[in-house]
Amino acid sequence: MELTSISPFELVESLFEGVVVHSATTEIIYANPRALNILRLTENQVLNKDAYDPQWHFVSTKGNRLAFEDYPVSIVIRTKQSISNVEVGVCDSSSSDITWVLCNASPKFNQDGTIKFIIVSFIDITSTKVAVPFESIVANANDIIVITKADADDPQIVYVNHAFTKLTGYEPDEAIGKTPHFLQGTDTDKDTRSRIRDALRNDHDVREIIVNYSKTGVPYWLDMNIFPLKNSLGQIIYFAAVERDVTNEVTKVEKLTHLASQDPLTGLLNRRGFEQAVTNTFADGNFALHTLALIDIDHFKHINDTHGHDVGDIVLTQLANRLKKFFRDSDLICRYGGEEFIVLMQKTDINYNVGKFEQFRTAIEETSFSINKQLNLSITVSLGLTQIPISDIRLESHIKHADIALYQAKHGGRNRIQVYEV
Structure with missing residues (x-):
């Protein structure tokens, strides 16, 4: 088909660009299919309607409703000049959505210089626009x-x-x-x-x-x-x-949790923290032989009564420091209450650990606790030991066994170790 066989009307009808023709008084006398599609209107809805029909209105790039005199066709009628690449939003009564178009408009004149009609063309740029950046x-x-x-x-x-x-x-x-x-x-x-x-x-x-x-x-x-x-x-x-x-x-939560599980005087685990640590140990499937020792300072009440509780606190703190240095990082150490401490040696047999705890007992007996320039104290400790069998996680009963052994150690003369026997 030769180009000359295609009518201008067919070309306009097939354009991707929207085309609307207004009379000199703004009535719409023609709209091509693309224009109707962009404006979401039918031919019956637009033909013979003027630009100021309440079915639609225009908004600026800032979203403000345009006055009639600022409509593209109104500007062309007023100035009798073409406008190019004017960006406006079109709103109609069928939807709250705004269709954004890039608009061009040109007047066509009669021989006497009056406007015969205005051709408005536009492309949809909605996809490149958003209401909020x-x-x-x-x-x-x-x-x-x-x-x-x-x-x-x-x-x-x-x-x-x-x-x-x-x-x-x-x-x-x-x-x-x-x-x-x-x-x-x-x-x-x-x-x-x-x-x-x-x-x-x-x-x-x-x-x-x-x-x-x-x-x-x-x-x-x-x-x-x-x-x-x-x-x-x-x-x-x-x-x-x-x-x-x-x-x-x-x-903050971790600090609060740590404080809730820590003895404020010695920095060791308190009873609650120790019980949670043991629970975590067993929850990880750490089912093995463990040794639990309950350690008590001999005649601690005499220290408090003779030298005062401040001195007693220093003794507790220094003993806690020695416990931390003597035992492994993997061992759990707790101030269980008063002058009692607990050590849980993980994954070790009690037959081996008796010797380890004996070394600790001897080291404490031979240590001088420096309180101040005028006062040095010597103390001894008694220990009750028990074996935690594989898969037996009843912590309360094991502490009770260690306590029985500790009682026997104290009544057997103190400054000694006693192993719980079933």
């Missing part, structure tokens, strides 16, 4: 925002905001293309990671508190809310994580 908001939000590809097993980072860089020390080009796993470390909980992965595999939202590490290796805690992002077809294309730094809050 979300990208700017996200970029400058105080919360950390990370967006990854929608792959639960390999969620590569495609975007991070300024708050991410401020907290982690990683610039965007150092993070984009990697998975968030690169921020994790030895103390990042495996169960938490697993729950996150399972939720994302099932396209579910998930919220967790997790520890990550900055570029310099400093740990920080995040309250992390992760959710899928969908496209217009309902397909999940990204995962978005909105994260809040809760390091201070977690640190």
